[in-house]
Amino acid sequence: MKKIVWLLILVAPLLLKGWYVDNFIYHYTGTRLLGFTQVLFNDAVIYGGILILLYLSLLPTMMRWLAALLRLAALLLFAVYIIDYAIIVNFNTHLALGDAIKYADYSYKYIQQIYGLSDFGVLALTVLVLAVPLYFSWVRFKSINPYVKKWPIFLILGLPLAAAFADNEKYAHAWIYKNVIDYNLTILSEAAPYSTAYVDAFSFQEHINCQTQPAQTKNVIILMVESLSAYQSRYFSGIHDWTPNLDAIARQHQAFNNFYANGFITEDGEVALLTGLQPLYPPSSYTDDGGTSFYSFYNIKDSLPNILKQQGYKTEFLTTADLEFGNTGVWAKSIGFDYMEGHDQPEYDKWERFHFEAAPDEALYLRALARVDNNKNNKFLLFIKTVSSHHPYINPENKEKSESAAITYTDKQLGRFYNQLQDRGFFNNGILLIVGDHHSMTPLKKAEVELYGQYNASAKVPLVIADGDQPASVESNQYQQIDVFNSLQGLAVGKQCYSDWKGVLFGEAKTPPKYIIHRRGDNRDMVSIFGENEEFLVKLDGDNTRVTSRLPAEQTVRQLLVDKINALRIARAKWALTQSAETSD
CATH class of the missing domain: 3.40.720.10 (Alkaline Phosphatase, subunit A)
Structure with missing residues (x-):
């Protein structure tokens, strides 16, 4: 009975995510099981990692302290999976490393506010949350004899192979069924820097029309x-x-x-x-304040105020x-x-x-x-x-x-x-x-x-x-x-x-813009550009920033869109460097 309970606890987040994503996909395609199967294929890597860590921790030759570390690693990976699922359901995006760093300093307050906890309440909850994995990590379990029960390791090692059936490029909303590790690796291109040679050779001119009119107060x-x-x-x-x-x-x-x-x-x-x-941010790392709110948008002299x-x-x-x-x-x-x-x-x-x-x-x-x-x-x-x-x-x-x-x-x-x-x-x-x-x-x-x-x-x-x-x-x-x-x-x-x-x-002078830029929340490495009669997706990737949408458009238009995005991000990068220099002085 205990084994069944542990198994249900382990697979519950996977099944819940599969059910949720399947409903999400069904709303757009009318197709069932597409979302569920893609979740299984994508997350097999995560679950394979969890099970391998747990399996190794139960080997009879494993030192107790090392077994405890392996179980803690498995629990940490399991916790990340659950948090990622919760963020998908509540915020329509994945758990991104940048967000975790960006909001880390406020997470304590947020937990207090959402659950109405005092400082003592947060402390008690923290002790409870930590006590369970620490107990699970250190307590002695009946070890697995690998010579008697060889089949589990073959099953576990076979799980990551299921990722070969994942299709993360075919569907526009494929971001939702990517696993959290794959998602974070994909959006890393947003932080890809522009080379010095590219910046030195880059130029962009935007034609601006102006007309005078009576000022109003x-x-x-x-x-x-x-x-x-x-x-x-x-x-x-x-x-x-x-x-x-x-x-x-x-x-x-x-x-x-x-x-x-x-x-x-x-x-x-x-x-x-x-x-x-x-609100397009420059390519940046977390060590140069790239993970902070309003990065590169402080001290704007030509602000409305x-x-x-x-x-x-x-x-x-x-x-x-x-x-x-x-x-x-x-x-x-x-x-x-x-x-x-x-x-x-x-x-x-x-x-x-x-x-x-x-x-x-x-x-x-x-x-x-x-x-x-x-x-x-x-x-x-x-x-x-x-x-x-x-x-x-x-x-x-x-x-x-x-x-x-x-x-x-x-x-x-x-x-x-x-x-x-x-x-x-x-x-x-x-x-x-x-x-x-x-x-x-x-x-x-x-x-x-x-x-x-x-x-x-x-x-x-x-x-x-x-x-x-x-x-x-x-x-x-x-x-x-x-x-x-x-x-x-x-x-x-x-x-x-x-x-x-x-x-x-x-x-x-009332005039609509020909193009509108939207920073996306689902695919952080993508920017939407809405034209008057068509839409484009631009992949943020430093020197290799490019239009990825398959919609037909003249090459000059596609280059214009890429140049505009690059001009905006390079300008913010230069501004951030200027502000950093002024601060250090």
């Missing part, structure tokens, strides 16, 4: 809503009806129903909206999240914000806390209204970052745990905030931009893929611009987050510029 609120996605809105997609208030606002103002996030995480949205730079400050604006950054997470507070200050608030604002002390120690969105909007009132005699930029719709989903009012419940709450508070701005007369001389930071970190819905396509769907977020001077309209041309920065910059300085890679959202 309207107050600006950018409301970046966590995980707000097009599929959640009946107005923007027709798929779900979770955002009736957002939809009502969209009908009354300027709605952009073909709008894209430039990245897949919150900091990507912040970089795009507030600096106008594509700095530009508006030159025009006499006061600039403020508000969130209920912990500003230490991802070093957000330090970054926001470095790009010029005059004032910042996070979870430790005293007014939030009376509110219940949720993930990232954040008070609910209702509390955030009350603070935002207070800041609007405080700045009634100033020109101001107010950047608001919400949290309540972040995974794991929970409605702060009724504690219902589901995505629909969390988004419904988020939409309710958003609608209330909009109405309170109306009551204050904000729109007499103010613009409110409501935008998602990125697509929700959940698997794509079948309806999304059918509506937008498998690559476009992962980047679709709503944008609504509420401006009292502009009539209601619907814009179907493609736009992106960096166009928000570009348009607000032009509005403030009276000079509006645009190119094939950046557009203008409003005014006489």
Whole structure:
């Protein structure tokens, strides 16, 4: 009986992952067992490694201390497998080494927040978690006699051979059934450096058009809503009806129903909206800060806060999240914000806390209204970052745990905030931009893929611009987050510029970009580029960066796309070196 229990514990994560991936694949292909069999083929290497380590630890000639180390190694590999599965299910991506390093310093706080644990609780949980593997590693088990039971070793050694049946190139979403080791090896090309010879010989010129226009001094609120996605809105997609208030606002103002996030995480949205730079990071290693948040995007002089400050604006950054997470507070200050608030604002002390120690969105909007009132005699930029719709989903009012419940709450508070701005007369001389930071970190819905396509769907977020001077309209041309920065910059300085890679959202120069770049979260070594009528995938690989999509296109177009990506990443690498030199001085 014990053997059966141990066997079930061992294979349970494999079976659960196989079942989950099979359902994931079935949504797109209508084919059963494709995902399940590919999980078995890919993960046979992992399970083969676990079983070999366990088998060797039970050999009668094995020294006890070495047997303990072998079992600990097997348990560590098993734990990594389970964590990877949990991340796939919850965040629609794999466990990446870069992420593990990047968020390691905040993981302690995050565990406390999610499970409501005190320091003592975390300590007790840690002791419990460590005690089990330590006991398992050191306790004496009945040894395997390899001369009597030879068949297990042949079976175990045969497992890695199953990997020969893995097909990781045929299917667009093959990333999901790759094993965690293969996935991390594949995305290593993202860190491949450009050679000095390549950089010295490289040049890229982007044709930029500019025209003057009357400068305007309207107050600006950018409301970046966590995980707000097009599929959640009946107005923007027709798929779900979770955002009736957002939809009502969209009908009354300027709605952009073909709008894209430039990245897949919150900091990507912040970089795009507030600096106008594509959130593409330079090739880097973890030893040169390449694994840190906002790497190469600190101290941007031509940021939106700095530009508006030159025009006499006061600039403020508000969130209920912990500003230490991802070093957000330090970054926001470095790009010029005059004032910042996070979870430790005293007014939030009376509110219940949720993930990232954040008070609910209702509390955030009350603070935002207070800041609007405080700045009634100033020109101001107010950047608001919400949290309540972040995974794991929970409605702060009724504690219902589901995505629909969390988004419904988020939409309710958003609608209330909009109405309170109306009551204050904000729109007499103010613009409110409501935008998602990125697509929700959940698997794509079948309806999304059918509506937008498998690559476009992962980047679709709503944008609504509420401006009292502009009539209601619907814009179907493609736009992106960096166009928000570009348009607000032009509005403030009276000079509006645009190119094939950046557009203008409003005014006489209103122009959609010809190409939109999206940093992918599933395949980290890939970048999506959305053209007006076609889409491309670019593989990040240093000097060998290339277009991999099979779509027909002229060679000049393909070279243009590669050159643009390389230009962006080389520029960030040079900026990072400059900042590093200034810091060391």
